[in-house]
Amino acid sequence: MAAWLAERTWQSPEWTVEELVRAKGSRTVSVVLPALDEERTVGGVVAAVRPLLGVLVDELVVVDSGSTDDTAAVAARAGARVVRRSDVLADWAPRPGKGEVLWRSLAATDGDLLVFLDSDLVEPEPGFVPALLGPLLTLPDPVLVKGFYRRPLRLESTEADTGGGRVTELMARPLLAALRPELSGVIQPLGGEYAARRDFLESVPFAAGYGVEIGLLLDAHQHHGLAGLAQVNLGVRKHRNRSLRQLGVMARQILGTALNRSGWPQHTSEFTQFTQVAGEWLPDVTEVLLADRPPMREVLVRERLATRAP
Ligand SMILES: O=c1ccn([C@@H]2O[C@H](COP(=O)(O)OP(=O)(O)O[C@H]3O[C@H](CO)[C@@H](O)[C@H](O)[C@H]3O)[C@@H](O)[C@H]2O)c(=O)[nH]1
Numbered sequence: 001m002a003a004w005l006a007e008r009t010w011q012s013p014e015w016t017v018e019e020l021v022r023a024k025g026s027r028t029v030s031v032v033l034p035a036l037d038e039e040r041t042v043g044g045v046v047a048a049v050r051p052l053l054g055v056l057v058d059e060l061v062v063v064d065s066g067s068t069d070d071t072a073a074v075a076a077r078a079g080a081r082v083v084r085r086s087d088v089l090a091d092w093a094p095r096p097g098k099g100e101v102l103w104r105s106l107a108a109t110d111g112d113l114l115v116f117l118d119s120d121l122v123e124p125e126p127g128f129v130p131a132l133l134g135p136l137l138t139l140p141d142p143v144l145v146k147g148f149y150r151r152p153l154r155l156e157s158t159e160a161d162t163g164g165g166r167v168t169e170l171m172a173r174p175l176l177a178a179l180r181p182e183l184s185g186v187i188q189p190l191g192g193e194y195a196a197r198r199d200f201l202e203s204v205p206f207a208a209g210y211g212v213e214i215g216l217l218l219d220a221h222q223h224h225g226l227a228g229l230a231q232v233n234l235g236v237r238k239h240r241n242r243s244l245r246q247l248g249v250m251a252r253q254i255l256g257t258a259l260n261r262s263g264w265p266q267h268t269s270e271f272t273q274f275t276q277v278a279g280e281w282l283p284d285v286t287e288v289l290l291a292d293r294p295p296m297r298e299v300l301v302r303e304r305l306a307t308r309a310p
């Protein structure tokens with residue numbers, strides 16, 4: 001792990017866009033933003049990537065996860081192509097959650113490399129995309145490049161605040177240390193800003209909901225070893241923070257995916273939390289979906305066969 005950390009961690013990524021365009025050659029890049037009700041922030045994230053379109057980036061797609069606000073219109077106005085989750089894979093009824101739209105994005109785009117960025121980022125940096133692409137474009141072995149950053153807990157936090165990433169620090173990193181200690185050098189295992197090779201992404205299952213990042217990390221390591229992973233410093237990341245209660249459900253989903261990848265299969269789970277109503281503590285049960293979607297390569301082969309059938 002120490003050797004990987006030294007060799008595959010870029011503390012100050014310095015690739016220029018020109019260098020990366022040269023290294024890219026004939027390969028293509030799709031940038032994908034999953035979005036559920038992000039009308040306030042999605043335009044800013046699209047605007048941060050838009051200047052790279054036609055230069056380093058070949059397509060910029062917002063995959064809408066069933067928003068009921070103005071996310072799709074705002075994203076389109078800012079210059080992204082908007083894909084609704086029901087626009088692709090018509091035979092697969094959409095499921096809720098982030099993993100579902102990332103999985104569908106593989107069928108909605110055709111870049112050789114994909115970059116995922118969350119659309120709730122506040123003050124996103126234009127340098128995120130070039131930095132994430134650097135290791136994929138300049139080295140032969142990485143298949144997955146994770147971003148890392150300082151994470152303030154609140155948008156209004158001071159410069160020194162590092163209190164964010166509660167699920168990351170209190171669950172995901174301890175869990176990896178127990179289940180897959182080789183991955184202890186990954187600074188932000190859950191981060192939503194990462195880049196990957198399409199051939200890798202199409203070869204693995206996609207976990208439901210918020211399990212998708214830990215699933216991809218564990219699978220990249222399982223199939224490609226530490227050499228398949230890299231991480232780059234993206235500076236500071238601010239986002240819309242969720243409540244502790246919402247993070248509890250997220251943590252259950254991430255735990256389910258990690259256990260699925262470790263020989264304890266789980267497909268759904270009832271997760272009970274408690275709320276105090278008029279002095280009484282009442283249970284509140286959430287059905288947590290833990291089932292994976294199959295590798296997209298298999299799905300596309302089946303789709304092609306179906307369209308060829310008489
Ligand atoms: O059903 C959903 C839920 C979320 N999102 C989008 O996914 C992104 C991240 O979702 P968010 O709820 O903001 O997650 P975080 O609280 O930021 O959780 C962190 O940890 C998660 C678990 O690894 C990752 O999925 C996130 O990217 C990462 O930022 C945002 O753009 C959302 O709009 C969807 O598209 N569909």
Ligand SMILES: O=C(O)[C@H](O)COP(=O)(O)O
Pocket residue numbers: 151152153163164165166167168169190191240241242247
């Ligand atoms: O990545 C995480 O740990 C969760 O998104 C929570 O992040 P926060 O504590 O910064 O809200």
